[in-house]
Amino acid sequence: MTKTSKSSKPLKPASEPKWAVLQAMNVIVLAVFVGSIAYMVVNYRNSLSQPTESPSPITNMFFPMMVLWSCCLAYFFGFFGISFVDTKVLSESPSTYGLQHFPQPGESESEEEEPANQETKAKTNAPFGSLYVAPTHNTLSQNFTPGAGFNAPATSHTARSDGPICSDKRPATTPAVSADDIDFTVLADEEVLGHLITGTLKDYQLEKKLGDYERAVAVRRSLYEHVLEKDLSLIPHTGYDYNKVFGANCEIVIGYVPLPLGLAGPLIINGEPVYIPMATTEGCLVASTNRGCKAISVSGGCYSVVMKDAITRAPCLRMPSAMRAAAVKRWVGVPENYALLEQAFNSTTNYGKLAGVEATVAGRNVYLRFNCMSGDAMGMNMVSKGCLKAIDVLQAQFPDLVLIAISGNMCTDKKPAAINWILGRGKSVVVEAIIPESVVTSVLKSNVAAMIEANTQKNHIGSAMAGAIGGFNAQAANIVTAIYLATGQDPAQNVESSNCLTIMEYAEDGKSMHVSVTMPSIEVGTVGGGTHLPAQAGCLEICGVRGAAKGPGAQPGDNARKLAQIVGAAVLAAELSLMAALAANHLVNSHMQHNRKPAEAPAPASDLKVNASSMRKNMSMPELSSK
Structure with missing residues (x-):
């Protein structure tokens, strides 16, 4: 009423x-x-x-x-x-809406219904024209001020329920559902997907909550198909052992990316024939490397040696002053003090062994470059753990020492750096071979003089003019990356592992060609990382270096050192083949044959008419004299 x-x-x-x-x-x-x-x-x-x-x-x-x-x-x-x-906005505030319309003191109230003529009068006086229909019952009689910002009057006034801005807007009677309270293993995939969409379950929790890794990947794919509104069917996900991936190699997995895998060889290295697995999408790369393997093998093979084996880590330490930083450098250089660091470092691992520490001072900073032999592992985790233990010894001697970062970028990992080129990192390898003139002609389809000249002008002078650091080669990074992808190495470490100097010169007989590659920073391992994955382990098996070195007379690190030699020898083969193609101007034709679909035949040269005056001149070229 x-x-x-x-x-x-x-x-x-x-x-x-x-x-x-x-x-x-x-x-x-x-x-x-x-x-x-x-x-x-x-x-x-x-x-x-x-x-x-x-x-x-x-x-x-x-x-x-x-x-x-x-x-x-x-x-x-x-x-x-x-x-x-703004008085208008103030008058329209929801907190004051309707307050002036409540009955004033002294006014009487009645529960009788208004006569029909009152209803008609309300319609006539409505501020919103014909759209407004005055209520006849069960509402408060109100007058609405024009410009109040409402399209239609509310039937009743509800008091505001202000609360903290960040308060939970869910009803207090409905407790939040926690993922710990739900057994997702018994739910259908659609129900699990619903919890992912509502946020009850996070996508990174799927493996733990479902217990079935392949099912977790499938549900996550459904989630991202919903989020991205794209079909992910081109990305395969079934038939893969995700048990080996979870917690070790990748997170938030939605599938895997198959890479073509080629095999080059045999390549005779130190008298042993070896086949080289290469994962790549670059056409002509495996074929070119295989040609180089043939040239080396028919010439008697190549010889390789590891000159240095030590992975590095360089923590950044901060001292109160440059004088204190210099004191740390002097302290580390004392043999008795180094022995303390070595003992602490070696106590953290059964296979790692500290080989040296080099201290560099920059103002108040001290960069200690630890060199560690890491067995058959690539060794980054191993050397990092040892560094922390050694720094504990330093802090006992220098209480004002502050560890800024366990990696101070003087290591140097995954970045171009002259220190790796000069001092080495990982395995420092040199590989050489002598290729007779007849093999250069019959297999490589080139000649010795042209290859030597092309190598000097391109790999030496050209790289020097470019200001290259460790880039005095033709395509070392191609081979390093392909082998790294195939054998489970860290592909980002191809940055320093591809440091290479390729030298071609006449052999002692004056006719044959002596070729060598010097690679000071090849970072590889046969245990840890991605080497345990099935396909990558299979590629290591092809090379004969799967897992840790075992057998009579085996030493820790033998397999990793052999893999580094295989990488260097494969680079040597690829350098030979590419430089032969460049010297004979065969490169473009080879790539058109192996790396391109057949193209339509061009129009005959006689049919082509070129107006030289209409050609756009390159503005960066100077005018040349016609004299």
Whole structure:
């Protein structure tokens, strides 16, 4: 029923503030405040220099000003800005909506229904025109002010329920559902997907919650198909042993990417024939490497040796001063102190062995480059753990030492750096072979003089002009990356592992060609990382270096060192083949044959008409004299 006033007295309009008066007061108080400050700035020094009866200048000048400023500030905090409030927005505030329409004190209320003529009058006086229909019962009788920002009047006024901005808007009676309270193994995939979409379950938790790794991958694929609105069917995911991947090699897995795998060889290395697995999508690469393997093998093979074996890690240490940093460098250089570091380092591993520490000072920083033999592992985790133990010894001697970062970038890992090129990192390898002139002609389809000339002009002078660091070769990175992908190495380490100097020169007989590659920083391992994955382990098996070295007379690291030699020998084969193609100008034709689909035959040269005057001149080329 409707509650209305019997007397139907009109509601009194709300009184408006005196905006003009408030604005005037704001201007006056602001002018007084600014003027008093200006007065003080101008007359401060004069007031101090003039003699006064009071010993304190504060009572003569500062005290009245302080009282004035206090009054101004009180006004500012209490009233300033009221006149600048948007009165329209203030009147439309939801907190005041409908309050002026409640019955005033003294007005009587009745539960009788309004006559029909009152309903008609309400329709006529509605501020929203014909769209407004006045309620006839079960609502409060209200008048709505035009411009209040509502398209239609509400049938009742509901009090605001303000709360903290960050409060949980879910009903208090509905407790949050936790993923720990749900057994996802018994749910259908669609139900699990629903929990992923609502956020009850995180996608990285799927393997643990479902217990079935392949199913977890399938559900995650469904999630990302929903999120991306794309079909992921081109990416395979079945038939893979994800048990070996989870917690070791990759996270948030949605499948795997198959890579073509080629085999080059046999390549005779130190008298042993070896086949080389190469995972690549670059056509002609395996074929070219295979041609180089043939040239080397028919020439009697190549010979390789590991000159240095030590992975590095260089923590950055901060000292209070450069003098203290220099003291750390001197302390490390003392043999007795180095023995303490070596003992601490070697206590963290059964296979690692500290081979040396090189200290470099830069201001207050000390970079200690630890060199560690890591057995058949590539060794980054091993050397990092040993470094932390050795730093504990240093901190006992230098309590003011602060470890800034376990890797200070002087290692240097996965970045071009001259220190790797000069001092080496991982396995430093050199490989050489002598290729008779007849083999260069029959197998490589080139000649010795042209290959030597091309190598000098391209790999030496060209690279020097480019400011290369370790890039004095034709395509070492191609071979390193292909073998790394196939054998489970860290592909990002091809940056430093591809450091290579290729040298071609006449042999002692003056006719044959002596060719060598020097690679100071090949970083490989046959255990750890991705080497345990099935396909990668199979490729290591092809090379005869799977797992740790075993058998009579085997030493820790033998397999890793042999793999580094295989990498170097494969680079030698590829360098031979590519340089022969470049010297004979066969490169483009080879790639068009092996790396491209057959192209349509071009139009006969006689049919082509070129207007030389219409050709766009290269603006970077200078004018050449016709004389």
